[in-house]
Amino acid sequence: MADFKRFTLILMTGVAGATLAACDGASSVASPGEGVIVVPAPTPAPSPAPTGTPTPTPGTPAASCPSGTTDVGVLGSFRSCRLPSLITTLTLNKVAGVAYEINGRVDVGVDRGGAGVAGTAGNLTIAPGVIVYANTSNADNDLLVVNRGSTIAAEGTASQPIIFTAQQNLTGGVTDESQGLWGGIILAGRAPISNCNLAGVTGGAVNCENVVEGTGNALYGGATAGDNSGVMRYVQVRYSGTVISPNNELQGITTGGVGSGTRLEYIQIHNSSDDGIEIFGGTHNARYMVVTGADDDSLDTDVGWKGFMQFVIAIQKPSNTTGDNYVMEIDSNNNEDALPRQFGRISNFTFVHTSSATNAGLRLRGGADFTFVNGIFTSGQPCLNVIAGTTDNGGKSTIRAANAALDEAGPPVFNSIYFACGGGTLSTETAQNSVTVTNAEQAALVAAGTNNVTNGTAANALTMGYLPGTGATGVTAFNAASLNPAGTSFLVSTSYIGAISGPADTWYQGWTCNSNRANFGSTSGACTTLPVT
Numbered sequence: 001m002a003d004f005k006r007f008t009l010i011l012m013t014g015v016a017g018a019t020l021a022a023c024d025g026a027s028s029v030a031s032p033g034e035g036v037i038v039v040p041a042p043t044p045a046p047s048p049a050p051t052g053t054p055t056p057t058p059g060t061p062a063a064s065c066p067s068g069t070t071d072v073g074v075l076g077s078f079r080s081c082r083l084p085s086l087i088t089t090l091t092l093n094k095v096a097g098v099a100y101e102i103n104g105r106v107d108v109g110v111d112r113g114g115a116g117v118a119g120t121a122g123n124l125t126i127a128p129g130v131i132v133y134a135n136t137s138n139a140d141n142d143l144l145v146v147n148r149g150s151t152i153a154a155e156g157t158a159s160q161p162i163i164f165t166a167q168q169n170l171t172g173g174v175t176d177e178s179q180g181l182w183g184g185i186i187l188a189g190r191a192p193i194s195n196c197n198l199a200g201v202t203g204g205a206v207n208c209e210n211v212v213e214g215t216g217n218a219l220y221g222g223a224t225a226g227d228n229s230g231v232m233r234y235v236q237v238r239y240s241g242t243v244i245s246p247n248n249e250l251q252g253i254t255t256g257g258v259g260s261g262t263r264l265e266y267i268q269i270h271n272s273s274d275d276g277i278e279i280f281g282g283t284h285n286a287r288y289m290v291v292t293g294a295d296d297d298s299l300d301t302d303v304g305w306k307g308f309m310q311f312v313i314a315i316q317k318p319s320n321t322t323g324d325n326y327v328m329e330i331d332s333n334n335n336e337d338a339l340p341r342q343f344g345r346i347s348n349f350t351f352v353h354t355s356s357a358t359n360a361g362l363r364l365r366g367g368a369d370f371t372f373v374n375g376i377f378t379s380g381q382p383c384l385n386v387i388a389g390t391t392d393n394g395g396k397s398t399i400r401a402a403n404a405a406l407d408e409a410g411p412p413v414f415n416s417i418y419f420a421c422g423g424g425t426l427s428t429e430t431a432q433n434s435v436t437v438t439n440a441e442q443a444a445l446v447a448a449g450t451n452n453v454t455n456g457t458a459a460n461a462l463t464m465g466y467l468p469g470t471g472a473t474g475v476t477a478f479n480a481a482s483l484n485p486a487g488t489s490f491l492v493s494t495s496y497i498g499a500i501s502g503p504a505d506t507w508y509q510g511w512t513c514n515s516n517r518a519n520f521g522s523t524s525g526a527c528t529t530l531p532v533t
Helices: 439-447
Strands: 070-075 078-082 089-092 098-102 105-108 123-126 131-134 143-146 151-155 162-166 185-188 230-238 243-245 253-256 263-270 277-280 286-292 299-302 306-315 328-330 343-353 362-364 369-379 384-386 413-420
Touching: 070 098, 185 230, 253 263, 277 286, 299 306, 384 439, 413 439
Parallel strands: 078 098, 089 123, 098 131, 105 143, 123 151, 131 162, 143 185, 151 230, 162 230, 185 253, 230 263, 253 277, 263 286, 277 299, 286 306, 299 328, 306 343, 328 362, 343 369, 362 384, 369 413
Antiparallel strands: 070 078
16 A cells, blocks of 8 residues: 555645645656547537437547537547536536546535635536546646535446546557556545644544645545535546655545545446555445456555445456555554544455565554454465554554543454465564564454454355355355444345355446456456447
8 A cells, every 4th residue: 555644746726725744745747658639620619519419420429529528629439528627517428429538637626624614616427328538648647636525426327337547548558457547536525534734633623634645735634524525336447546756646546534425336446556445534435346456455544534345346466566565455654543543344345465575465554443244355475464553552552452532442353254365374473663463463353253264265265256165155144234333224234255145146247347357247348448439
């Protein structure tokens, strides 16, 4: 994972911001990659197509662009329709032969602050089947930022997912190894975080805020746990994760202080050059998530996130030699007792860790609390690396007993996990600040749970790369619904472990894309191509 202290970069305009003293908001870099937009001879400014305009032949560019966008020519078989740099209210309808362009940074709304009284609210609505791409031939990083107090409504369907991708994907210029071609999507909210950027501010307070990694000035954080940044369902995010500088990258999706009113479901993040999704604080949940080919961590949670995930597939790329590359990293920026303390719960996950250059499949540190249930976990390395950075306040920070005064939920919990670890080794040790969580202590965490298998094999864990194998199907499932706080029902009970019950379970098919990372069947198209509109 990218350590959380990597906050910075990309020079932004039009949004009031504040930066950490260690950040350099003036840095910027062009999105990598090649691609040329073919611009036709000048024509009069386009007007919105009237009702009844003839539909172009499938696979051919539309004659003009919808209202609210700018015609910038033809790209492949699409009319390229550029989004404005600042969106107050805009709806992107599916129009045959149209692809919508992100050119540089596109902001939805102007930051409204932690209290929600500043700036300007905005909303971006995207219809099923829409293709949005980043103009990687320009001189800027291309990214979409949904600012505090604004919303996105990107609701695709199982048969018509919304696809965010890079310019090269429209011209046949990507392969299974392409990554890091644009900046991805950032959701900034007003829910509590622990890493306030001003001294003397209490974590979780309305004025506790910080800058979203890789943006330079997009702020997140506040005191509204139920804040709503909108909805993203049946969405693909391809080839994102631009590297700005060492230890400063953009992810596929970044959430900062996003609240529980936000709905994130049926999302695939493919070939991010950094993390698939990185979560900085907040309280939002996520389910039916697929992360394929992330070059850093598939899932990364930080600085006080309190939420739930269920039905998660994370598959790294084959022949992976990237270092510091975990299938999941759980962190709190070395500030062990910052409040609110992170407390995540994940159920029904299938983790395929492939990096031969990383010491373990999963790293948990920074005093974070976490519960894992109903999982299948394969790695050529040891599966776990639990790290504590201090022995203050009653023991090693990541494994000490529950303490309400510290917002401490207690040691990590594992129930109904099938571990297939490299060489049959469950964990590895790392010393930090002269503190080590020993292999024996890590084994004790797993032994304290129920129905865990620590001597599993890759052959018995999975079949076809992600379906449960004979070993995994023999594990008794934990009642995930019992983890829900009173009055809530996000986690549901299942009779199986892993993200998928078996061949008849098809929730991940049709709206995803296939690659050499994972082939999800004939109803999912290739990631290197796009649907014909």
